Amino acid sequence: xxxxxxxxxxxxxxxxxxxxxxxxxxxxxxxxxxxxxxxxxxxxxxxxxxxxxxxxxxxxxxxxxxxxxxxxxxxxx
Amino acid sequence: xxxxxxxxxxxxxxxxxxxxxxxxxxxxxxxxxxxxxxxxxxxxxxxxxxxxxxxxxxxxxxxxxxxxxxxxxxxxxxxxxxxxxxxxxxxxxxxxxxxxxxxxxxxxxxxxxxxxxxxxxxxxxxxxxxxxxxxxxxxxxxxxxxxxxxxxxxxxxxxxxxxxxxxxxxxxxxxxxxxxxxxxxxxxxxxxxxxxxxxxxxxxxxxxxxxxxxxxxxxxxxxxxxxxxxxxxxxxxxxxxxxxxxxxxxxxxxxxxxxxxxxxxxxxxxxxxxxxxxxxxxxxxxxxxxxxxxxxxxxxxxxxxxxxxxxxxxxxxxxxxxxxxxxxxxxxxxxxxxxxxxxxxxxxxxxxxxxxxxxxxxxx
Numbered sequence: 001x002x003x004x005x006x007x008x009x010x011x012x013x014x015x016x017x018x019x020x021x022x023x024x025x026x027x028x029x030x031x032x033x034x035x036x037x038x039x040x041x042x043x044x045x046x047x048x049x050x051x052x053x054x055x056x057x058x059x060x061x062x063x064x065x066x067x068x069x070x071x072x073x074x075x076x077x
Numbered sequence: 078x079x080x081x082x083x084x085x086x087x088x089x090x091x092x093x094x095x096x097x098x099x100x101x102x103x104x105x106x107x108x109x110x111x112x113x114x115x116x117x118x119x120x121x122x123x124x125x126x127x128x129x130x131x132x133x134x135x136x137x138x139x140x141x142x143x144x145x146x147x148x149x150x151x152x153x154x155x156x157x158x159x160x161x162x163x164x165x166x167x168x169x170x171x172x173x174x175x176x177x178x179x180x181x182x183x184x185x186x187x188x189x190x191x192x193x194x195x196x197x198x199x200x201x202x203x204x205x206x207x208x209x210x211x212x213x214x215x216x217x218x219x220x221x222x223x224x225x226x227x228x229x230x231x232x233x234x235x236x237x238x239x240x241x242x243x244x245x246x247x248x249x250x251x252x253x254x255x256x257x258x259x260x261x262x263x264x265x266x267x268x269x270x271x272x273x274x275x276x277x278x279x280x281x282x283x284x285x286x287x288x289x290x291x292x293x294x295x296x297x298x299x300x301x302x303x304x305x306x307x308x309x310x311x312x313x314x315x316x317x318x319x320x321x322x323x324x325x326x327x328x329x330x331x332x333x334x335x336x337x338x339x340x341x342x343x344x345x346x347x348x349x350x351x352x353x354x355x356x357x358x359x360x361x362x363x364x365x366x367x368x369x370x371x372x373x374x375x376x377x378x379x380x381x382x383x384x385x386x387x388x389x390x391x392x393x394x395x396x397x398x399x400x401x402x403x404x405x406x407x408x409x410x411x412x413x414x415x416x417x418x419x420x421x422x423x424x425x426x427x428x429x430x431x432x433x434x435x436x437x438x439x440x441x
Binding site: 065 | 084108109110113125128129130131132133175178179183186189192193196197390428429430
């Protein structure tokens, strides 16, 4: 059950890397597995890798869903 | 967002001198899907799953759909069944190859280009609305096989081309500096489905956080499938063997697609459905990481009144499971210990989020 998180590309870096913004937090990720990304594109990110490009509406819906789930999550002690 | 941030397993390795004395695993937070799903129509939820689980969206959708259809006593025809099996296989190949890059080839630009080419082909196949396996799919599969050849993967037996980045990686894993002690391994299979589903419905989330089969915690995933299918002796059991199994499986599944994706020659148990009573059913799907389970109960209006799920990661990263068996008692040289443990974790699941800590303890 590996969750992926929507992010917006803020800067393209050399060597297939990029800076993305995930819910306001900047993070450096690999974009090596996705073709032709540009600044402003939305991607799904998992363990530091962009998995797929998604449209902004889908990204917004996914963020809302994660927030809904996060508010009800629990950790086993 | 806190849920995504907490979607990591915490692994702490305690060392006495250079020997692994103990491994503590703290499970990740499970998304509270049961609460999200309760009272909703399955059709709405099928759209939600890919948003959450981009790595195994087809497996998650198929597991839920199969469980709901079975609860409703719906029968699917052979063409639909073939189409669904092909989707699971395509997703599994994509996931296996993504894992090769993430876990092993991340610094190799040529490998990234080849894997992107495979991913494009896979996306085309996954997006195909055609239930039948026709010439377009066969041609796409042939292009995927060509891209695998670029990666050095051209032999169905799992051998990779000498000198290729993958061959070098396997050689590096063979010399990783981790000396494991022999351990008894067991493997999850379709024969375990009903036992697991029963426990899933009796114990719910408690079972899912720490599953077992009569006290045993079997491994699931490519190496487990290879061991079960080929009835091989499970020794040795290092990261290199799991990587070889991953490569062999990707090639074998591509060959199955290329040959027409026929049900009769498909792997046993890829999608299984179990009727458990009126409005009650479960399904198991063999995805890249291993066996995934969904169980549902429907109310008289057909809405979901109960939902339970169990992911393969819960077996492989169990506090008494395969990761622990692979590391317990192993000798780690100080210089490369983090790399060696990273390699074992990646061999079980290259795409799992985790934090790794080391702790020095007194002599064991």
